[in-house]
Amino acid sequence: MKQILTRFALTSVALALIAGCATGPSENDETKGWSAEKLFxxxxxxxxxxxxxxSIKLFEKLEARYPYGKYAQxxxxETAYDQYKDQEPLLALAAIDRFIKTNPAHPSMDYALYLKGLVNFNESQGFLSAVFKQDMSERDPKAARDAFDTFKQLVERFPDSKYAGDATARMGYLLGALANYELHVATYYYQRGAYLAAANRGKALLETYPNVRQTEQALAMMVMSYDKLGLNDLRDDTKRVLLKNYPNTTALSGDFMERGAWYLPF
Incomplete structure (x- = not known):
């Protein structure tokens, strides 16, 4: 037993020495002796x-050598921004989330939220480009939703932030894209005879994204789906709402979906 404990103690010391060598500046490290300000x-x-x-390596050295203080925070x-620019979105998001968790009252919190929104917005570009191509069946809108939610949090918490204006503009863009996505899914269900699912998707659009240009199409989708289901009361009630708000609508015409009119610019 004594030999085992001795061996364990020696191993622990060796590991500690190795860790120290890994984290501390080596003799030929040009940054040896640099202050936190110099590293930053x-x-x-x-x-x-x-x-x-x-840049990332320098900021990582700064955090390792000077883990406390404004430069470390x-x-x-800065590391998150570098990772975002270096096409490492997952690392960037992890760094931002760590910052938000450990520095909840930091004066740069608005920037942290803005940067997180930008990373997700950039990640949603595949989804957004698919919106224009009208082919979104294999696209995941999660990044777009995350970007919208983060920008919304920024605008609500920091309405006077210098990033609020751009965040608001991006929210409007994302809102239209996400509403178009809901219409796409509803159309997919309708064309395959899943009328209840199509109606529910149209209803979800109205509840989740109020006051968007796609409202007219969502109401029309619900009218047509209820008609196919034989739910005449729901059909008539929804149609009255549609005609009251859009008296000149053409969304109920038979060839509407075939003409691709479900997809609106935003």
Whole structure:
């Protein structure tokens, strides 16, 4: 037993020494002895030059050597930005979430939310481009929804932030894209005879995305689906709402979906 404990103690010391060598500056590390301010300044310089990998390494060294203070906190955000620009969205989101969790009252919280929204917005580009191509069946709108929710949180919490205006504009863009996606799914169900699912998707659009341009089409989808289901009372009630708000609607014409008119610009 004594031998086992001795071996365990020696192993622990060895691991500690290895860890110390891994985290501390080596003899030939040019950053050895640099202050937190120096590391931060050089990291920003590499960032401005587009050398994101080098910038990340400098910010990581800063956090490891000086884990407390304003430079360490800000370096978390700078690292996230570098990862975002370096096409590493998952790492960027992880860094932002860590910053938000550990610094809930930080004065740069509005920027953290804005950056998180941008990362998800960028990740949603495949989904958004599919909206224009009218082929969204294999696209996942999760990133677009996450981006919308984050921008919404930013605008609600920090209405006077310098990022609020751009966040609001992006929210409007995402809202239209997500509403179009709901119409696409509803149409998919309708064309395959799943009329209840189509009606429910149209209803969900109205409840989730009020006051969007797709409201007219959602109401029409519900009218046609209820008609196919023989739910005449629901059909007539929904049709009255549709005609009251859109007296000149053409959304109930037989060839409406075939003409691709479900998909609206936004």
């Amino acid at each position: 300044t050089e990291g920003k310089a590499e960032q401005s030059a587009g050398n994101y990998a080098k 800000q370096s978390q955000l």
